[in-house]
Amino acid sequence: MYELVSGPLVWISFIVFIGGSLYQLGSMLKLAKKDKVIYPYMSLKYGLRSIIHWIIPFASTNMRKRPVMTIMTFTFHICLVLTPILLLSHNILWYQSWKISWWTLPEATTDIMTVIVIAASIFFLMRRLVLSEVRFVTFPSDYLLLAIAAAPFLTGLVAYHQWLPYKTMLILHILSGEIMLIAIPFTRLSHMFYFFFTRAYMGSEFGAVRNSKDW
Amino acid sequence: MAEPARSIVVDPGLDETIKKLTPERIESTIKKVLTKEAAARLKVYMQTCVHCGLCAEACHFYLSHDKDPRFSPVGKVKQTLWEIVRKKGKVDGEFIKNCSRIAHTECNVCRRCSMYCPFGIDMAYLLLLVRRICAQLGVVPQYLQDTVNSHAVTLNQMWVKQDEWIDTLQWQEEDAQDEVKNARIPLDVEGAEIMYSVIGPEPKFLAQLLGNISMIMTVAGMDWTMPSFDGWDNSNMAMYSGDFETMARVERKHYEAAFKLKAKKIVMGECGHAFRGAVYDGSKWLSWKQSPVPVIHAIQFYYELIRDGKIKIGKKFEKPITVQDPCNVVRGRGLGEMLRYIMNAVCEDFRDVSPRFEHNYCCAAGGGVINCGPPWKKSRVEGNRVKAEQFKATGAEVVVTPCHNCHSGIEDIVDYYNLGMHVKFFSEILVEVMEIPEDMKAE
Ligand code: HEM
Ligand code: HEM
Ligand code: SF4
Ligand code: SF4
Ligand code: SF4
Numbered sequence: 001m002y003e004l005v006s007g008p009l010v011w012i013s014f015i016v017f018i019g020g021s022l023y024q025l026g027s028m029l030k031l032a033k034k035d036k037v038i039y040p041y042m043s044l045k046y047g048l049r050s051i052i053h054w055i056i057p058f059a060s061t062n063m064r065k066r067p068v069m070t071i072m073t074f075t076f077h078i079c080l081v082l083t084p085i086l087l088l089s090h091n092i093l094w095y096q097s098w099k100i101s102w103w104t105l106p107e108a109t110t111d112i113m114t115v116i117v118i119a120a121s122i123f124f125l126m127r128r129l130v131l132s133e134v135r136f137v138t139f140p141s142d143y144l145l146l147a148i149a150a151a152p153f154l155t156g157l158v159a160y161h162q163w164l165p166y167k168t169m170l171i172l173h174i175l176s177g178e179i180m181l182i183a184i185p186f187t188r189l190s191h192m193f194y195f196f197f198t199r200a201y202m203g204s205e206f207g208a209v210r211n212s213k214d215w
Numbered sequence: 216m217a218e219p220a221r222s223i224v225v226d227p228g229l230d231e232t233i234k235k236l237t238p239e240r241i242e243s244t245i246k247k248v249l250t251k252e253a254a255a256r257l258k259v260y261m262q263t264c265v266h267c268g269l270c271a272e273a274c275h276f277y278l279s280h281d282k283d284p285r286f287s288p289v290g291k292v293k294q295t296l297w298e299i300v301r302k303k304g305k306v307d308g309e310f311i312k313n314c315s316r317i318a319h320t321e322c323n324v325c326r327r328c329s330m331y332c333p334f335g336i337d338m339a340y341l342l343l344l345v346r347r348i349c350a351q352l353g354v355v356p357q358y359l360q361d362t363v364n365s366h367a368v369t370l371n372q373m374w375v376k377q378d379e380w381i382d383t384l385q386w387q388e389e390d391a392q393d394e395v396k397n398a399r400i401p402l403d404v405e406g407a408e409i410m411y412s413v414i415g416p417e418p419k420f421l422a423q424l425l426g427n428i429s430m431i432m433t434v435a436g437m438d439w440t441m442p443s444f445d446g447w448d449n450s451n452m453a454m455y456s457g458d459f460e461t462m463a464r465v466e467r468k469h470y471e472a473a474f475k476l477k478a479k480k481i482v483m484g485e486c487g488h489a490f491r492g493a494v495y496d497g498s499k500w501l502s503w504k505q506s507p508v509p510v511i512h513a514i515q516f517y518y519e520l521i522r523d524g525k526i527k528i529g530k531k532f533e534k535p536i537t538v539q540d541p542c543n544v545v546r547g548r549g550l551g552e553m554l555r556y557i558m559n560a561v562c563e564d565f566r567d568v569s570p571r572f573e574h575n576y577c578c579a580a581g582g583g584v585i586n587c588g589p590p591w592k593k594s595r596v597e598g599n600r601v602k603a604e605q606f607k608a609t610g611a612e613v614v615v616t617p618c619h620n621c622h623s624g625i626e627d628i629v630d631y632y633n634l635g636m637h638v639k640f641f642s643e644i645l646v647e648v649m650e651i652p653e654d655m656k657a658e
Contacts, residue, residue, distance in 0.1 A: 028258070033254075034255065041504075054333055062272075062333070133271035135284070137289050142266050197259065198259060199334060201335070202335025205337075206329075212545070212551075214573075
């Protein structure tokens with residue numbers, strides 16, 4: 001079992017993640033031609049201006065209006081993206097199979113970052129349950145996506161601390177990581193790459209066409 | 216939490232039209248709009264929205280209904296487009312009726328929410344798609360459809376006939392001469408610098424605005440003209456009902472009038488949606504990236520006149536006064552700074568609103584909502600309590616609304632919430648305070 005999930009399935013998940021993302025982006029670019037306004041309106045300057053205002057904490061009005069959410073979402077996303085990349089154990093695996101390695105964070109730090117992702121996921125879950133404007137637009141799939149995003153962190157944490165049978169947890173961890181990678185291109189988790197395009201388009205429409213700001 | 220039941224509104228444009236629908240027609244129409252007309256934006260917006268609800272507080276309908284989630288931008292899309300897509304178009308007439316209610320009467324397509332969504336998802340665009348589906352099925356609030364029919368038949372919004380139009384202009388020219396003795400409304404002058412265009416309701420209900428512009432243009436010494444023929448009306452309700460074919464005819468005619476007069480630019484009266492129709496939605500549909508003739512909104516025009524000293528201000532307006540930033544020219548064109556410049560130029564005691572500029576709340580009348588007529592008035596006014604609170608906080612006695620829809624909508628709000636304010640167009644203040652040179656003054 002371990003051989004399967006840590007061997008071929010890793011390959012498959014990375015191929016699906018990268019291939020699927022490229023496919024989605026490709027079909028978006030093709031569909032964008034049919035949507036006649038997109039290419040004519042796109043502007044590098046205003047697109048970037050908008051992205052910058054929405055990728056820096058508290059740089060937009062709505063972020064300032066919701067400080068707790070802003071802090072939560074930024075720490076969540078920063079930790080979610082950086083932890084697996086800068087994690088020592090992941091790095092060792094990359095080194096073992098590809099002989100490549102890069103800078104890593106101390107394990108104590110990544111451990112805390114993992115806890116932050118889990119805590120923020122719980123915060124998102126509570127928001128979904130408590131706030132009526134979020135609950136109203138919540139589907140079972142939203143809980144599922146949150147679970148898919150949180151699972152590698154939860155299982156990784158348990159495996160690292162060896163709180164439960166290590167081997168099983170490790171298999172579960174790797175599986176959940178693979179599920180997440182595969183899910184990204186085909187679910188709303190694809191906001192990871194669409195973000196830059198939706199923002200750039202709206203920024204261009206507001207800036208280049210309408211002479212106003214969108215933050 | 217159980218949401219309060221919705222009040223029942225009788226509107227034959229919805230109640231009767233859905234009786235003629237068949238499931239096949241609904242399905243094929245939806246399919247056509249969603250696959251032939253919509254493309255990347257629909258797909259990406261649908262897949263990117265993480266259902267986070269962060270856009271909710273952008274919407275005045277949501278805020279004014281004590282945060283009832285059915286009125287949040289994403290809530291409105293959920294009740295309409297998401298269902299349509301999820302059921303692959305297999306929805307019934309009642310559902311389409313509810314879509315029209317939400318998309319036509321509970322959203323002003325003001326795009327405030329796209330400034331609050333972290334992804335910049337254009338919910339107004341999605342709700343316009345819903346309107347498009349409804350319009351293609353013939354399900355449109357009756358009053359709104361009537362204005363569209365008028366556009367389709369007469370190319371103006373209010374069934375104004377050409378002789379009435381010319382009569383009104385001449386009558387207003389004479390009225391203007393009571394103040395400025397050489398005031399004119401020059402008709403069909405080829406090669407004039409400016410073609411001035413207005414919206415249908417001006418000759419119909421607000422003719423004095425035509426007299427005002429005659430005085431202003433004369434005092435400023437402008438080389439201007441107005442068309443006596445079709446194309447004089449720049450308003451466009453078809454853009455808001457979802458009848459984009461008619462929208463395009465109206466806009467084309469408007470520009471053709473300018474081409475025919477060989478005007479260098481079009482200056483338009485104080486209207487937000489007309490500007491949007493001419494410069495954005497209409498031009499886009501006609502495959503022009505930008506308007507083929509420069510279109511200058513009244514705010515910018517007055518700004519230039521005052522800045523360049525073409526109009527001199529005498530005794531400033533004294534009463535405390537505030538302003539409505541019309542979405543379609545402030546969020547839609549960035550004219551907020553110019554608007555403040557002209558307000559301060561003509562008033563002693565200008566009290567700004569908060570939030571303001573791009574972040575101002577819509578008046579809830581725009582986007583065709585006020586044109587849905589009396590049946591929907593109560594829901595529209597109740598949907599904008601925050602606007603009343605915002606104005607009240609300024610302590611002003613007068614509100615300037617450089618947009619026709621804002622004007623009518625805010626009059627209703629002032630009335631309903633007993634704000635005791637006067638609602639005025641900027642030009643009404645301007646003609647009160649501008650200096651009329653001695654040699655132009657009527658005896
Ligand atoms: C797809 C293949 C993956 C493999 C083979 C893998 C493997 C591992 C291994 C061997 C560990 C170390 C456990 C220990 O210290 O004993 C680990 C920890 C961890 N992994 Fe992964 N992982 C994968 C995917 C992911 C993904 C996609 C994420 C997150 C997005 C992730 C997040 C973590 C975290 C946060 C920890 C450490 C938890 C802590 O230190 O508290 N992993 N992973
Ligand atoms: C790196 C690029 C990414 C960007 C710019 C981004 C941006 C956003 C934004 C703007 C939101 C909206 C709500 C909020 O502010 O929290 C959001 C929500 C969310 N993101 Fe991301 N994201 C990215 C990557 C990811 C990845 C890789 C995952 C997980 C696989 C993820 C999981 C989530 C989840 C689960 C939510 C929803 C929280 C909820 O339930 O309300 N994001 N993201
Ligand atoms: S009324 Fe304005 S803020 Fe509200 S949903 Fe429509 S476009 Fe968005
Ligand atoms: S439209 Fe934007 S803000 Fe609103 S729920 Fe979707 S992602 Fe969140
Ligand atoms: S009527 Fe005025 S405030 Fe309302 S949408 Fe139009 S421009 Fe905006």
